[in-house]
Amino acid sequence: MDSLYTDSIKRLIEQLGRLPGIGPKSAERLAFYILHTSKDEALALADAIRAVKEQIRPCKDCFNLAEGPLCPICADPRRDHNTICVVEQPKDLVALEKTGLCNWVYHVLGGHICPLDGIGPADLTIDRLIERVRSGQVREVVMATNPTLDGDGTALHIASLLRGLPVRITRLARGLPAGSTIEYANDKVLADAILGRQTIQ
Amino acid sequence: MLIKDQAICIRTIDYAETSQVITLLTDTYGKIRAIAKGSKRPRSPFGGPIEVFSYGPAVILDKPHAQLGTLTEFQPRFEIISGLTRNLQAYNAAMLAAELVDRFTKDHDPHPGLYQLVLGFLRDVVSGPNPLPATIGFQLGLLRQVGMQLVLDGCANCRRPYSEDWPAYYFSSSANGLVCRDCEGSFPDRMMLGLEAVRGLQDQANLASAGPVARSVARILIDHITRILGHQLRTARQFLQGMACHGSSG
Numbered sequence: 085m086d087s088l089y090t091d092s093i094k095r096l097i098e099q100l101g102r103l104p105g106i107g108p109k110s111a112e113r114l115a116f117y118i119l120h121t122s123k124d125e126a127l128a129l130a131d132a133i134r135a136v137k138e139q140i141r142p143c144k145d146c147f148n149l150a151e152g153p154l155c156p157i158c159a160d161p162r163r164d165h166n167t168i169c170v171v172e173q174p175k176d177l178v179a180l181e182k183t184g185l186c187n188w189v190y191h192v193l194g195g196h197i198c199p200l201d202g203i204g205p206a207d208l209t210i211d212r213l214i215e216r217v218r219s220g221q222v223r224e225v226v227m228a229t230n231p232t233l234d235g236d237g238t239a240l241h242i243a244s245l246l247r248g249l250p251v252r253i254t255r256l257a258r259g260l261p262a263g264s265t266i267e268y269a270n271d272k273v274l275a276d277a278i279l280g281r282q283t284i285q
Numbered sequence: 286m287l288i289k290d291q292a293i294c295i296r297t298i299d300y301a302e303t304s305q306v307i308t309l310l311t312d313t314y315g316k317i318r319a320i321a322k323g324s325k326r327p328r329s330p331f332g333g334p335i336e337v338f339s340y341g342p343a344v345i346l347d348k349p350h351a352q353l354g355t356l357t358e359f360q361p362r363f364e365i366i367s368g369l370t371r372n373l374q375a376y377n378a379a380m381l382a383a384e385l386v387d388r389f390t391k392d393h394d395p396h397p398g399l400y401q402l403v404l405g406f407l408r409d410v411v412s413g414p415n416p417l418p419a420t421i422g423f424q425l426g427l428l429r430q431v432g433m434q435l436v437l438d439g440c441a442n443c444r445r446p447y448s449e450d451w452p453a454y455y456f457s458s459s460a461n462g463l464v465c466r467d468c469e470g471s472f473p474d475r476m477m478l479g480l481e482a483v484r485g486l487q488d489q490a491n492l493a494s495a496g497p498v499a500r501s502v503a504r505i506l507i508d509h510i511t512r513i514l515g516h517q518l519r520t521a522r523q524f525l526q527g528m529a530c531h532g533s534s535g
Contacts, residue, residue, distance in 0.1 A: 197523070
């Protein structure tokens with residue numbers, strides 16, 4: 085079957101097939117789309133891939149994706165630089181920003197602590213976060229790590245390091261999503277909602 | 286073979302985009318690894334991704350010659366996870382326990398009592414103020430379960446019964462327990478213990494209010510286990526560091 089394709093097409097299918105969610109059939113379909121599209125359009129795709137690999141680097145303050153020394157959020161003077169929201173990945177930052185409710189700055193850890201996989205605090209950007217809190221005017225650190233055992237473990241570890249510093253440590257609320265019904269909520273969500281119940285003002 | 290048993294998850298590995306390979310410690314059948322198909326899907330049959338320390342009744346389709354079974358049903362309970370996400374010391378201790386159980390047991394090798402030991406330990410660390418004595422008790426219990434019980438009621442070499450009148454107390458990993466002064470010269474790896482540490486090893490209730498002693502006993506046990514396994518535990522460093530921070534702050 086492989087011999088049906090020339091070497092360059094085979095290579096393209098192989099490379100596309102490495103992408104997440106792309107199986108052999110989809111890789112073939114994408115390869116043929118690229119083959120049949122105009123040269124300019126195909127090369128624009130190649131240039132875009134090259135550009136992100138060559139120009140994107142971590143922001144020197146928060147480790148978000150940046151094309152200069154600072155990411156657009158850290159470089160924005162209208163942001164509240166006194167509040168740092170700690171996330172695991174740049175993708176989490178994007179999700180929070182899409183709500184339109186966040187005016188804070190971020191700190192991207194680059195993952196979470198996972199003792200069973202041998203990932204410890206030194207493998208993340210936790211030291212830099214502590215430096216930022218110590219050296220700056222930070223008044224609040226918002227933990228927005230994933231609501232998993234390891235995400236919460238990471239938040240606890242960071243909180244233990246920040247204890248003693250004049251900074252408020254909070255974490256995102258969890259429980260029933262607005263607009264949902266209790267009947268269809270899963271046990272985990274309900275457990276969080278019960279344990280995190282709040283007084284009605 | 287369809288296995289229906291109480292089980293606790295001690296390890297998860299993501300498999301493809303929507304599934305996980307999980308390691309379950311069952312009450313009756315020992316450790317079983319299984320694939321949880323679709324566990325990470327929004328409408329997961331298991332109520333969401335399976336996390337370490339979720340526990341409850343499980344049904345596993347276990348094929349005789351396959352390395353992995355298939356998890357078909359799991360109704361996990363989350364109160365242990367909820368407790369661990371509020372206490373860093375408990376979290377570190379629980380992670381250490383999960384790694385120890387995984388390393389010391391083989392697939393499909395039943396250890397009657399081990400499931401209850403793990404569950405009891407997790408409940409203790411979640412509810413107790415200081416997880417260290419419980420962790421030490423768990424390590425000793427695990428060694429007993431896997432046939433490597435420490436000799437703590439006498440000299441592991443000459444069998445002389447333990448007495449608080451001994452002029453000095455030693456622990457030797459190669460002797461697998463306490464060693465008296467007459468025998469300590471034969472064990473280059475021996476270390477001297479205080480009386481409080483010996484009492485703590487024999488009964489963890491004696492460690493409840495003895496912070497530095499409990500930490501030294503925990504360190505001795507981790508060194509001993511590392512020697513048995515022949516390599517470092519991944520979770521030990523964070524456990525020991527957390528223990529040191531806890532000690533210095535409290």
